[in-house]
Amino acid sequence: MKKLFHALAPGFIMLLVFILASCGGGSTGGSSSGGNNSGGTGGGQPLNITFLPKAINNPYFDSAASGGKSAAGELKGTFKQVGPSSASASEQVTWITNLTQQHVSAIVVSANDPNALAPALKQAMSQGVKVVSYDSDVAPDARQVFVNQANAEDIGRTEVQILGKQINYTGQIAILSAASTATNQNTWIKYMQDELSKPQYKGMSLVKTVYGNDDDQTSFNDTLSLLQAYPNLKGIISPTTVGIAAAARAIESVNKGGKVALTGLGTPNQMRKYVKDGTVQQFALWDPGKLGYLAYYAAAALVQGKITGKEGDSFDAGTLGKKTIGANGAILLGPPTIFSKDNIDQFNF
Template sequence: MNMRTSWRPTALLAGLVLLTAACGGGTTRSDVAAQQSAAPSAAASSAAADPNAPLKQGLKIAFLPKQVNNPYFTVADQGGIAATKEFGGEGKEVGPSDASASSQVSYINTLTQQKQDAIVISANDPNAVVPALKQARDAGIKVVSYDSDTAPDGRDVFVNQAGAEDLGRTQVQLLAEQIGHKGKIAVLSATPNATNQNTWIDFMKDELSKPEYKDMELVKVAYGNDDDQKSFTETQGLLRSYPDLAGIISPTTVGIAAAARYLSDSPAKGKVKLTGLGTPNQLRKFVKDGTIEAFELWSPADLGYLAAYSAAALASGQITGAEGETFKAGKLGDYTIGAKGEVLLGKPTVFNADNIDDFDF
């Protein structure tokens, strides 16, 4: 399904375990911009692209999420592995059980030794993985980042779930509507190192600097480290520290689920508004019981699917990662590589009581 048009329920995801994790955060928008400008666009190969080249058969593509056994990445990587089967390749998921900055390095080294054709990685830290990824690329392995980017000299292409600015600003806008543009708010993020959350939070702060938010105050950015219990405890701590808190933005599916669980059983239910990034199956009951009014997300399976086709296009020579190159991503259609090697999945969808039952993932 193509997120650039509309979302539809998908049988592929029906019956999967509830998604609870996704999106990590802490450096600034200027930091990310500096990292991106410090390297050539997508570190594109010197070889010329051949858009008419067929996808190679038997490509070996490894998916390296922030954490294995993280339901968000399970679904994303299943979408990617399904794509590899479509084009006659072989996909697998490997990775650490924790989301620490350097936990992915040993897996990159092993995948390099295994001579994978491509590595698809969601980086726990934008810089810690780069030396190992450079070695992989020197060995001829293509690297695609997805969900959370590496520094650009560590990869060929970054598959982004949605525009960072759109995600940062719309989460503030959603919460502002719910609290009447007035009151103290907090952000419950994931880890302090993930580039996606860091960038979103910077755009949140920039959005909050506009005159229409003059009566809203961001009092705290808390980190639940993509851990359910810590996120639950951090939510509890926010309400104890700020008893007059009006709302919470949690741009991580682990955090928003934990915060919703805490709020649903507290006197703050319905008083402290909650929004952020989550999945319909994960948050349906909290929408229906009034804990959450609205939240947003993209399709995790489509994100993995697009990342797989990006990796295959790179490994087959259809693209090098240069701006303006195009490729076809199976059922999702045609995509064009943007500045700094970014491929954008599409705009997120807002879920609320009116439409949440139309989705099953």
């Protein structure tokens, strides 16, 4: 009998394993907080996707997060947003390390510093985490794709063109940026400077660029400092949603609304008051909700293996239609909208 048991045992164990597997006993799948609990993709990989913006509690990134949540609902995936309370590259690195240890399927990040984040993101990718940058890019070898809100050159040149018309192409101007290391800000400023070198702007001079670090109070104080240091200042460009709103408030606080022109990138809901009272004539922005929506779809396509990040790869982006990856792994959302009194009430974000 003992010999018979030893002879039958291996076959019996194999049969038991087969039965358990057939009943789903081998499943180890789970879900994360902040989204649809099914976590399904139809492709066998869970969509456990986390957004890491420059800073949380920022209206711009909150709007982008809403778009990401909508995409998660459509794809039956999960959505979570984490990040520093103020723009900090070192804190973003800590979050990236934590998310890698949690084995999320994708990190969608807007970089405070393109190079400082690179080692941690490369480590995440080496462990199978997909990396998508959005809004502000990281070093290209530290992500698979970059979801670009609009053509960087168009943004930079448009800001100068808007301001030039308002001040009759004459006078001192300044730039109020976000962090000095922010990839998108520095790229736009480079094109602003190039646009200013054209003959039609010979009467305009860029006297200073300051950095409010996407902090409301810092940006407010920087604007007041500019107005004090340059009493003949004619205009300010602030290509950051936190900065432009703080600058508008600062200009009004010293009764210079309509005397110092202000343009930049802002959300309609933030800027509506200042447009209607004449402090700001025009500003521009894309829809951040659509940016977050597209970034989630891109991350999902990477997780599902539908794209790899190479130029020419294409994927379905829900209501935004088919999107194709361009040079350097970039996916373009589309051109920005210019807001004024004539159209601002048509938008709610």
